[in-house]
Amino acid sequence: MAHDAAKLAVLIDADNAQPSLAEGLLAEVAKYGTAHVKRAYGDWTSPQLRGWKDQLLTQSIQPIQQFGYTSGKNATDSAMIIDAMDLLYTNRFDGFCIVSSDSDFTRLAGRIRESGLFVYGFGERKTPTPFVAACDKFIYTDVLASSASTETEAAPKQRSSKELRGDTRLVNLLRNAIEATSDDDTGWAQLSRVGQNINKQSPEFDSRNYGYAKLSGLIGAIGLFDAEERQVGNGKHIYVRSHARK
The missing domain is CATH 3.40.50.1010 (5'-nuclease)
Structure with missing residues (x-):
């Protein structure tokens, strides 16, 4: 629904x-x-x-x-x-x-x-x-x-690329979600599906917890993943993959 x-x-x-x-x-x-x-x-x-x-x-x-x-x-x-x-x-x-x-x-x-x-x-x-x-x-x-x-509690401050890379749990969570939802041949995964997979594993996950309004911004800031926008049907979708799949 x-x-x-x-x-x-x-x-x-x-x-x-x-x-x-x-x-x-x-x-x-x-x-x-x-x-x-x-x-x-x-x-x-x-x-x-x-x-x-x-x-x-x-x-x-x-x-x-x-x-x-x-x-x-x-x-x-x-x-x-x-x-x-x-x-x-x-x-x-x-x-x-x-x-x-x-x-x-x-x-x-x-x-x-x-x-x-x-x-x-x-x-x-x-x-x-x-x-x-x-x-x-x-x-x-x-x-x-x-x-x-x-x-209220102070809003989370935006974490730097170095801080994000040092968060092993976060990096593994993203990598595992991308791997689970990616195309077997290319390693590319639709970002929306990645987000859905993450929430199934970790209900409290939110890119805003790290100071980024959207998941795409958080993934881009980490610097360990590729991202590209594609035209699919009448809309545009973001796809991501780990650098290691190059």
Whole structure:
């Protein structure tokens, strides 16, 4: 199914996310489909969530009230999980966007994927690995555009060619993905397929984590791969291969 046709449910743990991320978050969600449901969960009587008010109105996000009934228990997480399962059983959605850095949503992400739906996770760098791995794709919130960056993590700085080449995991990830999706004779692989293969191996992979807006820019900066643009049908596509295949 085309991304622009995908029906998505966006569920935000407001206790665990900065309101300044809302605009950039929904802009990112729009890359993967249409947000048919946008809900933010939290105790809206708490002064800690006061900053969310303008974003709820501007972005048309529905606030879901959840009182903290017992100290030490996260009622917000429970409410999100219950609503997510209710929405899942309607069979109206193609995917879910879970916005939180909390590991409590690990099983939820896995359960949604078991039903054949796509799961996009959004959270800070501190997000536990199990939750990241449970998603089809995980986007760190520091790469999202923000109108109030002072409230969020600093955006990743652009790494130099030397730094990128020294990242053995990154280089091997790219090489393996190119090898897996390339033409057996020439070694050339369509960049879009390379990106899809990488995300299957590493849900948190994002060229923006290295300071590059697009995968093509990251691959070009490393300097270990060839790239060329080709006309295919009515569109242009980028193909890449390792230097070693020359």
